[in-house]
Amino acid sequence: ASLSAHHDVTLWARNASQAAEMDSQRCNSRYLPDITLSAELHFSSDLAQTLHGAELMLAVVPSGALRPLLREVARLAPGVPVIWACKGFEVGSRKLPHEVASEELLEQTPCGALSGPSFAREVALGLPTALTLASLNEAFARQSALALHSNRLRVYASSDVMGVELGGAVKNVLAIAAGISDGMGFGHNARAALITRGLAEITRLGLALGGRQETFMGLTGMGDLILTCTGDLSRNRQVGLKLAQGKSLEAILRDLGHVAEGVNTAREVLELARQFQVDMPITQAVYQVLFESVAPKAAVEDLLSREPGSEAISR
Numbered sequence: 618a619s620l621s622a623h624h625d626v627t628l629w630a631r632n633a634s635q636a637a638e639m640d641s642q643r644c645n646s647r648y649l650p651d652i653t654l655s656a657e658l659h660f661s662s663d664l665a666q667t668l669h670g671a672e673l674m675l676a677v678v679p680s681g682a683l684r685p686l687l688r689e690v691a692r693l694a695p696g697v698p699v700i701w702a703c704k705g706f707e708v709g710s711r712k713l714p715h716e717v718a719s720e721e722l723l724e725q726t727p728c729g730a731l732s733g734p735s736f737a738r739e740v741a742l743g744l745p746t747a748l749t750l751a752s753l754n755e756a757f758a759r760q761s762a763l764a765l766h767s768n769r770l771r772v773y774a775s776s777d778v779m780g781v782e783l784g785g786a787v788k789n790v791l792a793i794a795a796g797i798s799d800g801m802g803f804g805h806n807a808r809a810a811l812i813t814r815g816l817a818e819i820t821r822l823g824l825a826l827g828g829r830q831e832t833f834m835g836l837t838g839m840g841d842l843i844l845t846c847t848g849d850l851s852r853n854r855q856v857g858l859k860l861a862q863g864k865s866l867e868a869i870l871r872d873l874g875h876v877a878e879g880v881n882t883a884r885e886v887l888e889l890a891r892q893f894q895v896d897m898p899i900t901q902a903v904y905q906v907l908f909e910s911v912a913p914k915a916a917v918e919d920l921l922s923r924e925p926g927s928e929a930i931s932r
């Protein structure tokens with residue numbers, strides 16, 4: 618494998634002035650201000666032009682923007698292979714990205730999910746990162762994992778799309794919980810407990826939905842959960858830290874300037890947990906803090922006063 622995968626890449630942005638600025642300054646001043654972008658990267662705000670002759674499209678937008686984007690892609694470049702990096706559910710429909718894609722892309726379009734522990738900033742700095750590319754089309758998963766793989770970005774293939782997407786979505790809710798716990802000074806023991814019992818929640822729901830246990834123990838489950846619960850670059854963790862300081866959710870989201878998928882995902886996951894009768898106490902506590910005005914301290918007290926039980930993963 619080479620140091621860089623060396624593809625001819627065009628970065629499309631819907632905002633024309635941002636695309637032009639990135640092109641002339643070689644810098645994304647809003648999101649990665651101190652990083653110099655590769656001289657080989659092209660920029661465009663014209664989606665049709667960007668997709669013309671494209672061999673692969675990576676959709677890196679918040680979950681809520683995936684459906685309209687894929688609809689446009691299917692209209693402009695029917696059949697072009699698509700990989701998405703979104704980690705969350707579509708609000709309202711409670712659908713994961715692959716379900717949205719199956720409704721918007723032409724049948725038989727090669728497509729899949731790219732996920733795993735990967736703060737954008739560290740990837741942009743060329744720091745070592747490992748990811749998973751999941752597709753129901755196993756040949757496509759292997760080919761595109763290989764195409765994106767380099768010495769700096771190791772990409773593993775998987776066929777468990779549901780498991781990969783579920784882990785990536787639910788870990789954002791648990792990162793809010795870890796932020797709350799750390800922000801309240803509960804210490805390292807509590808954080809390790811939250812991560813481990815959080816993984817049990819991901820696994821319980823994931824198994825109920827048909828995912829594979831090994832996926833939840835892998836990069837897109839445990840790996841991303843550890844990263845997001847412990848790394849201060851996580852926007853979801855930051856939301857938790859600020860909730861613990863007593864700030865309102867509205868003010869936190871206004872100041873963040875980025876998406877924190879765990880906020881919407883908490884609602885969707887709790888609904889799914891009810892539907893599938895899966896016990897998810899940490900997710901429920903985060904939901905109560907976010908949407909039911911329960912104080913972080915009271916939510917933690919509630920978690921601590923639960924009946925002791927077995928460590929098993931069963932529902």
Ligand SMILES: NC(=O)C1=CN([C@@H]2O[C@H](COP(=O)(O)OP(=O)(O)OC[C@H]3O[C@@H](n4cnc5c(N)ncnc54)[C@H](O)[C@@H]3O)[C@@H](O)[C@H]2O)C=CC1
Pocket residue numbers: 631648677678679680682685686702703704705735736737738874875876878
């Ligand atoms: N930032 C990170 O380190 C990572 C993010 N992700 C996931 O990738 C997805 C996107 O996250 P970020 O880029 O970090 O979010 P962000 O909030 O930092 O940036 C989102 C970008 O998408 C653009 N956008 C929003 N709606 C759009 C639309 N309808 N059409 C086109 N562009 C649109 C925004 O203008 C912005 O440039 C999320 O689901 C996130 O969970 C996954 C791995 C790492």
Ligand SMILES: O=C(CO)COP(=O)(O)O
Pocket residue numbers: 704733734735736737789792841844845850851852853854876877878
């Ligand atoms: O998914 C991520 C890293 O893998 C980024 O997490 P946040 O969205 O919480 O910043």
